Amino acid sequence: MGLAHYLARRVITFIPTLIGVLLITYIVAYAIPADPVRAWVGEKLLNREALEMVRKKYKFDAPWYEQFAFFVQQLLTGQLEDPIRYRNVFSEIFFRFGITVELALISFLFLVAIGIPLGIVAAMKKDSPVDFFVRIFALIGSSLPSFVLYYFLILILFVYYRTTSLAGIPLPSQTCTDFISSLPNQIPVLGYIVSAIGSVPMFGAAMCGEGGVVVETFRRLYLPALALALLSGGFIARIVRNSILDVMGSEFILYAKARGLSKLKIWGHALKNAMIPIVTVLGLNFGGLLSGAVIAENVFNIPGIGKYMYDAITRLNFPVIIASTFLVALIYLVVNFVVDIIYAVIDPRIRY
Amino acid sequence: MNIVYRALRILIKIYTDIRDRITPGWSQKNSSRIREWELMAYAFSKSKIGVLGGFMVFITVVLAIIGPIISWEPYWIYKTITDPKLMYLPPCLPPWCSGRPILGTDEWGRDIVAMSLYGFRISFVISIVVVFFGSVIGIVLGLVSGYKGGVVDEIIMRLTDIFMAFPSLILAIAFAAVLPSRIRGFLGENIWFRNILSTIFGLRPQEYPQLAALLSVWIAMVVVWWPGYTRIIRGTVLSVREHPFIEAAKLCGLSTWRILVKHILPNVLSPVIVMITFDMATATLFAASLSFLGLGPQEPVPELGYMISKAGRYFPERSLHVVAYLGLVLLFIALGWNLLGDALRDVLDPRTRRALEFREEKV
Numbered sequence: 001m002g003l004a005h006y007l008a009r010r011v012i013t014f015i016p017t018l019i020g021v022l023l024i025t026y027i028v029a030y031a032i033p034a035d036p037v038r039a040w041v042g043e044k045l046l047n048r049e050a051l052e053m054v055r056k057k058y059k060f061d062a063p064w065y066e067q068f069a070f071f072v073q074q075l076l077t078g079q080l081e082d083p084i085r086y087r088n089v090f091s092e093i094f095f096r097f098g099i100t101v102e103l104a105l106i107s108f109l110f111l112v113a114i115g116i117p118l119g120i121v122a123a124m125k126k127d128s129p130v131d132f133f134v135r136i137f138a139l140i141g142s143s144l145p146s147f148v149l150y151y152f153l154i155l156i157l158f159v160y161y162r163t164t165s166l167a168g169i170p171l172p173s174q175t176c177t178d179f180i181s182s183l184p185n186q187i188p189v190l191g192y193i194v195s196a197i198g199s200v201p202m203f204g205a206a207m208c209g210e211g212g213v214v215v216e217t218f219r220r221l222y223l224p225a226l227a228l229a230l231l232s233g234g235f236i237a238r239i240v241r242n243s244i245l246d247v248m249g250s251e252f253i254l255y256a257k258a259r260g261l262s263k264l265k266i267w268g269h270a271l272k273n274a275m276i277p278i279v280t281v282l283g284l285n286f287g288g289l290l291s292g293a294v295i296a297e298n299v300f301n302i303p304g305i306g307k308y309m310y311d312a313i314t315r316l317n318f319p320v321i322i323a324s325t326f327l328v329a330l331i332y333l334v335v336n337f338v339v340d341i342i343y344a345v346i347d348p349r350i351r352y
Numbered sequence: 353m354n355i356v357y358r359a360l361r362i363l364i365k366i367y368t369d370i371r372d373r374i375t376p377g378w379s380q381k382n383s384s385r386i387r388e389w390e391l392m393a394y395a396f397s398k399s400k401i402g403v404l405g406g407f408m409v410f411i412t413v414v415l416a417i418i419g420p421i422i423s424w425e426p427y428w429i430y431k432t433i434t435d436p437k438l439m440y441l442p443p444c445l446p447p448w449c450s451g452r453p454i455l456g457t458d459e460w461g462r463d464i465v466a467m468s469l470y471g472f473r474i475s476f477v478i479s480i481v482v483v484f485f486g487s488v489i490g491i492v493l494g495l496v497s498g499y500k501g502g503v504v505d506e507i508i509m510r511l512t513d514i515f516m517a518f519p520s521l522i523l524a525i526a527f528a529a530v531l532p533s534r535i536r537g538f539l540g541e542n543i544w545f546r547n548i549l550s551t552i553f554g555l556r557p558q559e560y561p562q563l564a565a566l567l568s569v570w571i572a573m574v575v576v577w578w579p580g581y582t583r584i585i586r587g588t589v590l591s592v593r594e595h596p597f598i599e600a601a602k603l604c605g606l607s608t609w610r611i612l613v614k615h616i617l618p619n620v621l622s623p624v625i626v627m628i629t630f631d632m633a634t635a636t637l638f639a640a641s642l643s644f645l646g647l648g649p650q651e652p653v654p655e656l657g658y659m660i661s662k663a664g665r666y667f668p669e670r671s672l673h674v675v676a677y678l679g680l681v682l683l684f685i686a687l688g689w690n691l692l693g694d695a696l697r698d699v700l701d702p703r704t705r706r707a708l709e710f711r712e713e714k715v
Contacts, residue, residue, distance in 0.1 A: 313526050
């Protein structure tokens with residue numbers, strides 16, 4: 001079975017998974033006993049005609065399977081509408097997802113900068129104070145309730161030293177967003193890709209040369225990003241340490257030593273082989289960050305995808321729940337898929 | 353360290369005595385297994401981290417059992433209604449000040465130490481039930497999926513894929529938002545069930561709407577908990593089932609069920625035990641996060657995450673001590689389980705045990 005065959009098989013298994021995710025989301029949403037339409041329309045506009053109109057529009061008068069088919073059809077054709085904001089769900093989601101991507105990227109930078117060097121040092125100096133510190137760091141990180149850490153970071157870095165802000169989110173100027181959204185019309189294929197990348201506010205601003213916005217974004221998001229990285233940094237460092245030690249204990253390293261290779265070369269060999277578990281954990285961690293840090297986004301008041309989903313659930317906003325769960329499930333599957341491909345690239349022995 | 357080893361040996365002795373009484377000659381037949389257990393106990397008593405973690409878990413469990421009984425303040429009396437000055441009193445440590453609760457009060461003027469004793473029980477009950485049901489479902493599905501293979505395996509794995517593709521917190525939030533109103537009706541009618549639940553959680557039966565919220569947190573968390581176990585168990589079963597002893601068991605004509613329980617399960621158990629220990633910490637924090645987001649019990653239940661989220665509104669001017677203390681309580685519970693798990697992973701790994709045995713014999 002070749003690589004292409006394997007990849008194709010994997011992509012095909014996406015379909016039942018995604019359908020299952022949609023179905024379960026739908027059943028959960030459908031089981032909500034309250035009347036969602038009433039919650040959407042709001043008390044102010046609560047008259048019978050308005051209710052009936054919305055109910056008809058979202059097929060609440062039809063049986064559940066018809067309604068489900070309606071939602072799926074709207075989802076796949078990209079017409080689903082946010083009934084509270086009266087906007088297309090996808091434009092809302094893409095906007096918020098861009099902010100989550102910014103947060104995830106900055107946090108990932110911190111994570112790599114903290115986790116990998118610490119892990120390497122801990123492996124080089126096994127059973128030293130550094131190694132012990134890494135162990136404690138990992139244990140505390142996985143035992144600390146995240147929101148308590150967020151509160152205290154806010155206390156120190158926002159209340160005492162005003163190094164960041166907790167309101168709003170820096171966006172590129174209107175002319176810049178207009179320019180980026182017009183790109184697909186100007187350049188045929190590449191335009192779509194560039195415009196998709198540019199829809200992340202930070203990248204969009206960088207493309208238009210608005211450096212101030214990029215700096216502002218870092219200022220706004222570095223605190224939640226750091227907090228997220230601190231929580232899993234120790235864990236990553238432990239994985240790095242353990243996988244390096246595993247490889248260092250294997251026969252080929254012994255052989256390399258016997259051949260009299262320099263220390264640097266031996267470490268080079270070891271690191272390359274230790275990369276596989278590290279890539280897995282980092283990849284899954286990044287996937288987790290992309291699917292929205294619900295608590296962090298709530299505490300730090302970031303309008304990302306996690307907060308959007310949370311708000312949607314508490315306001316019984318079906319269309320948003322369905323569309324965003326679909327997106328997040330898709331991200332999870334794609335991240336797993338990409339991690340598998342990276343395996344094959346790093347390690348030539350892995351053939352599917 | 354020696355005390356720990358001796359205590360564990362006594363526990364092993366009690367267990368073997370009981371087994372001997374049920375089936376005479378059990379301890380002779382299983383002498384090698386008992387020796388292995390003693391070696392594990394020895395390895396555990398040698399690990400400082402493990403002993404510390406075990407001690408912290410012991411305290412957590414004891415406080416969870418006796419907490420609501422020894423708590424000196426009822427949680428359902430809102431003192432600030434009659435005396436608003438009691439709200440968020442700062443800590444008051446004995447040599448410098450007296451007459452007020454040592455670590456201060458929460459927004460209803462209740463002593464936060466007394467409230468955290470209820471919190472210990474609630475979070476312990478939630479996490480142990482979630483981990484128990486999650487692991488049982490996960491183990492059964494994993495065993496069946498790994499051993500049977502074929503279509504059954506494919507169906508179970510697709511199902512786990514679906515549940516793993518959900519962001520677990522979001523799925524749990526959705527369940528926790530949907531379920532309570534349905535469960536509330538059920539609890540309103542079934543008084544006996546309500547009474548059982550209130551005894552387990554250490555709350556009053558009158559709080560049954562909150563009990564419904566707690567029950568829905570249980571269900572929500574079990575739903576997102578099992579796939580991890582299924583994955584791990586399936587992977588281990590796939591490698592175990594290729595061994596000759598399984599083939600031998602099949603040739604002996606043993607039933608599938610017997611092979612699964614008697615011959616495969618013991619071989620996949622140690623990673624599961626380690627995972628369960630770590631998961632107790634994760635489940636504690638997960639439940640606290642859910643109620644932090646307002647999806648667990650509400651007033652007046654002193655759930656740790658919920659109390660922190662309430663105190664967060666006055667943070668940091670008035671409620672710094674509440675967030676700090678309750679945060680430390682959660683850290684204590686989770687850290688205990690994590691330390692224990694970290695040590696158990698080494699103890700249950702036969703390679704480290706053999707190395708230890710070898711070293712001790714040389715000395």
